[in-house]
Amino acid sequence: MDILETDAYDRRQRRNMTCALLFSLLPFFLSTAVYFYLWTPDSPASIMSAGVKSAPILLLAAVVLSWNRGQSILGVAGGLLFSAVGDCCLIWDELFLYGMGAFAVAHLIYSFAFLSDRYATHSSSSCIRFLYLIQFMIGGGFYIYLYPFLQKEQHSDMLVPAVGVYVFLIVLMSVLAIRTRQTATLFGSLLFIVSDTSLALQVFKVIVPMKHGHAIVMVTYYLAQLLIAVGDVKAMENKDDFAKWKSS
Template identity: 75%
Template sequence: MDILETHAYDRRQRRNMSCALFLSLLPFFLAAALYFYMGAHDWPASITSAGVKSAPTLLLAAVVLSWNGGQSILGVVGGLIFSAVGDCCLVWPELFLHGMGAFAVAHLLYSLTFLSSRYATYTSSSWTRLLYLILFMFGGGFYTYLFPFLKKAPDSHLLIPGVGIYIVLIIVMGMLAIRTRHISTLLGSLSFMVSDLSLALQVFKVTAPTVHGNTFVMVMYYLAQLLIAVGDVKAVENKDDFAKWKRT
């Protein structure tokens, strides 16, 4: 009976946590909805459009900070803040390299977070190693495909090595997300890759611009940041469950 009561208490705690987390995420949902409703991606480059674009990411950073405390500043919170800086830079096309650098730092911080003791540690299996290989090959293949278009860009001498480093960082981030075996973290990293892939195809003129191209990029981007943030908030809870399982 005591065991049953303990399980029931754990379920109630998780349900209460999920409700509280959802309520704390409402400002993010409202800010993201406002961005799409106002069509901010079609505005001319300005401080206002940069603020509207980066607001959802900054609100996510505030949520993670409120749940996980100051130690998350060098983790997911820091990654979200650098992502917001990248959001602002990409509003101005001439600041593309600066924005890419900010997002590269964000991926590095996410990767360090996924390696931290806050996440449960699992031994690698054959299927995870296969996923690592698939991601690595995909990153290399995409860079090879993108290379001729990078050579045509005005800043090719900076973009060719810069994009290569960026792809390595986001692939490593995805591999470490797989290592956590946390579904939100994994889906968030994959959504980030899809968003960046779509953006790269448009920015480097691999594909013709489409009416809803930027909308798709931003939907996948906000989804990625949301899933990574939620995964980080729940990381300690999942680690506790893993520890309980190991003791049984």
């Protein structure tokens, strides 16, 4: 098989894998559509609403596990599972801190996943390191801006440090997403920050609740998780391609 035939074969394989990935994501898209169809502003908190909200994330975890052949549940799949726990907790206002804790664990798992050998390692240039610093400065600035509003909340003695830790972990996750050089992973991490920022501004009464505030939070959230999951699948695909090239 000459070089041209090999290249054509690789393109066909990539196209087939992309189609297979899109097909495996259909349950995620359908469950997301069901969530937005059933959700209303006055929806009561219930086990059913928690299940409908977390279903798309659980289905994403299943997709990631199926594509990595069930090799590990501690990577992105594990982060998705903890995210689903957080989704369920946030249905009830009194479980907000538990939900935030579950998402904090998810960001920590994502961070470790982005450092694993599943993702190709790249040396960081001075420009990239400066970008890391900018992200942490923006995260710190947002926390300082949020601080007086947190102090007005009930259980502020627990909420103030908890939000500080959470902001650090989500920024760390986004910084390490840059390191992966996976476009989907990077945009997913940034959209996660957009979603959580929008949620924080509304929950802590920094801004007047927006008419479509919930929709903005959930659309960016589901899209963020989708991109992180796809980035993980693509990283595994690229790793396999590299292994094949190395052994040839």
